[in-house]
Amino acid sequence: MSDNNHGLALEALTDYLRAQGLAGGTPLQVSVLAGGQSNPTFRIQAGAGRDYVLRKKPAGALLASAHAIDREYRVMRALEGTEVPVPRMLGYCEDASLLGTPFYVMEFLPGRTLMDQALPGMSNAEREAIYREMNRVIAALHALDHQALGLGDYGKPGNYVGRQIARWTRQCRESAVPVNDAMQRLMDWLPAHLPPGDATTLVHGDYRLDNLIFDAKEPRVIGVLDWELSTLGDPLADLAYQCMGWRIPHSLxxxxxxxxxAALGIPQEREYVRWYAEATGRDASAHWDFYIAYNLFRMAAILYGIAQRAADGSAAAADAVETGRKAGPLAELGWQAAQRHQAR
Known part of the structure; x- marks a missing residue:
């Protein structure tokens, strides 16, 4: 017997949670959590003190290596107790017969999700504190010993950016959704301008304000979420992904x-990058515009993928079509950064 509450089979889910010691006799309360174009995410309330998040793969045909919730579960479990705060992992189920696709369950973190990088309604001091905390956490992530955490095989060491460019280029060329001229130029330009050096750390791959849960009152991160794109890679590329925000117009x-x-108390891009350099000793200045161009290309490729899933009818979010339309303008910004790099 299946209950179609938000598309979840509640009877099967209840049985699973009880078998894990996570639910008693109280009926489950299910709500859809906002945000996320990729993996459907739900809040599950199973009685007093039993508040969880369930994240599952979407239904339908999926691109190879996409929607890697098994990797999300593995990396967050490995990070428990480190300087990088994550929710506690409670169970992973790869049996698709229960809920239609594999899923995992983690604790629900009561706190603040901040969507707007301009941080409306805050004081200048609060905004600076939020940005300093984001910088502290990403620096802490890149300082972790991934070998000691059992993540030595979590990705391939070396040539991270080159491999990422090849991966997203291939995905774009295999997609039926057409890409714009700027995206075509980036696919040709980026592989020919890879920076020297090849540091390898654990990288989040999608580190941004709205993937962080902040304490309800303090400017303190209590959970870093959405590790689907995490791997071993170039820490400067990971930092530049977040710093795209300084290049993308607020209206876009x-x-x-x-x-x-300055009027808001938010650091300039160069100041934010300097904070990171002071914390890690990594100077990104020589190839910064390349890293920005690469990340705008990568983000555009991800959004083209969302547009493809919207066309196929398998996108998780209702605004997938509108989100997909942002791919072209982001590629244009990426090409502008590439031209700035060439002009140095």
Whole structure:
């Protein structure tokens, strides 16, 4: 017997949670958590003190290596107790017969999710504290010993950016959704301008404000979420992904480009990068515009993928079509960064 509450088979889910010692006799309360174009995510309340998040693969045909919730579960479990705060992992189920696709369960973190990088409604001091905390956490992530955490085989060491460019280029070329001229130029330009050096750390791959849970009152991260794109890779590329926000216009999507940052107490991009350099000893200045161009290309490729899933009818979020339309403008910004790098 299946209950179609938000598409979840509640009877099967209840049986699973009881078998894990995570539920008693109280009926489950299920709600859809906002955000996320990729893996359907739900809040599950199973009685007093039993508040969870369930994250599952979407249904339908999926691109190879996409929606890697098994990797999300593995990396967050490995990070428990480190300087990088994550929710506690409670169970992983690869048996697709229960809920239609594999899923995992983790603790629900009561706190703040901040969507707008301009941080409206905060004081200047609060905004600076939030940005300093984000910087502290990403620096801490890149300082972790992935071998000691049991993640030595979590990705291939070396040539991370080159492999990522090849991967997302291949995905774009295999997709039926057409890409714009700027994206075509980036696919040709980026492999020919890879920076020297090849540091390898654990990288999040999607580190940004709205993938962090902050304490309800303090400017303190209590959980880093959405590790689907995490791997072993170049820490400067990971930092530049977050720093795309300074280049993307606020009117386009999630960015603070064109915003009067000084009036808000938000650091300039170069200051944020300097904080990271002071914490880690890694100087990104020589190839910074390359890393920005690469990340705008990568983000555009991800959004083209969302557009493809919207066309196929398998996207998780209702606004997938609109999100997919942002791919072209992001590729244009990426090409502008590539031209700045060439002009140095």
């Amino acid at each position: 999507w999630r960015g603070i480009g064109g915003v009067d940052l």
